[in-house]
Amino acid sequence: MGNILFVSNHYDHFLDVAPFLGNNISYKKMDFRSNRLVNHYLEAEFRVEEAYGQFKVPLFTIVPSLCVSYLGNKPGYEMESFCRDFRGDNLCRMAIRQRDGRIQEKCILVFYDGKKMTHFEALSVGSIAPKPEGVSHYPWHSVFIPEGHNLTYAQMKSQDRKMASSFVVLSEFQEFLQTHP
Template sequence: MKQLCFATNNHKKLQEVSKMLKGSYHLLTLQDIGCQEELAEDQDTLEGNSRQKAAYVWGNYQIDCFADDTGLEVEALYGEPGVYSARYAGPQRSDTDNMQLVLQNLQGQQNRKARFRTSITLYLGGQEHQFEGIVEGQITELWNGDTSFGYDPIFIPDGYNQTFAQMSLQEKNAISHRGRAIRKLVEFLKAQ
């Protein structure tokens, strides 16, 4: 079985993606390849951040890898938090603080349209490939659910009446932004 490194330290993301790649590739973590450093995410786009992380791993460890960056883009907030989603409320990267700030900034807003967008950059044999996944939805007024991470407790995807955090991992992966991007990645890998 071929090996592929997912350039993340987020164990919940790793769990999501491992289930989707099961049987296709043996997924390695940054820890598995000896990468102890924190990967920079200082670009001004999601695509730039995913590229920066994947390029770093390929350049320093010469192992096929992919990295992702995801942002919540809220229409009434002019696309915020976007590329700053993980640190929207500050450098502490607190999911709770980030959600509270989004809800605070949306107080009194009728328009609660939002979307999650994931950009994945794959380095395979030194060649770069990018994939994107998007899911449209709404921001709730109250938190609901506790089975996930990030902004999931305040995001209801269009066509559903539950937040991502109220869904099982299997239900979420079937429709999520990351799931959509990963499926494009998997289809690409299977064609190689």
């Protein structure tokens, strides 16, 4: 398959995606209209349809979602504004106070060629760290300890984050592109 467009409102996301797809990917910043869909799956579909209407080329987007158990599995895919307003150290303190540090990271990748949407989805389960550790452009990575590990995503080297939902969907997408030229 030729060049594919990745649409996102964050260039940092492109920096994470580019190593998987090499020279076959380009990036366009797109501030998506907020439609407040309840489901991040539908949000991803909405975004690729909106982007395709503008660019008219095969493209994909990624919609991550964070589910904090003690918050009733919120904030969902609106986690970026949540993390900006509710700092990681507060999230850690509340998890200790609530005695519930369960957390999940979901990731949806939707590819759209103008005719058909192809979906990739992954889930990572973990716990909230006692305090934020490490630095990442994803604010929740400093508090998310994946199941079976002792370090937060932000403390891990990138090659050690193979259980992260974003890594899983990008790996599946890479394989899909190799088998669907």
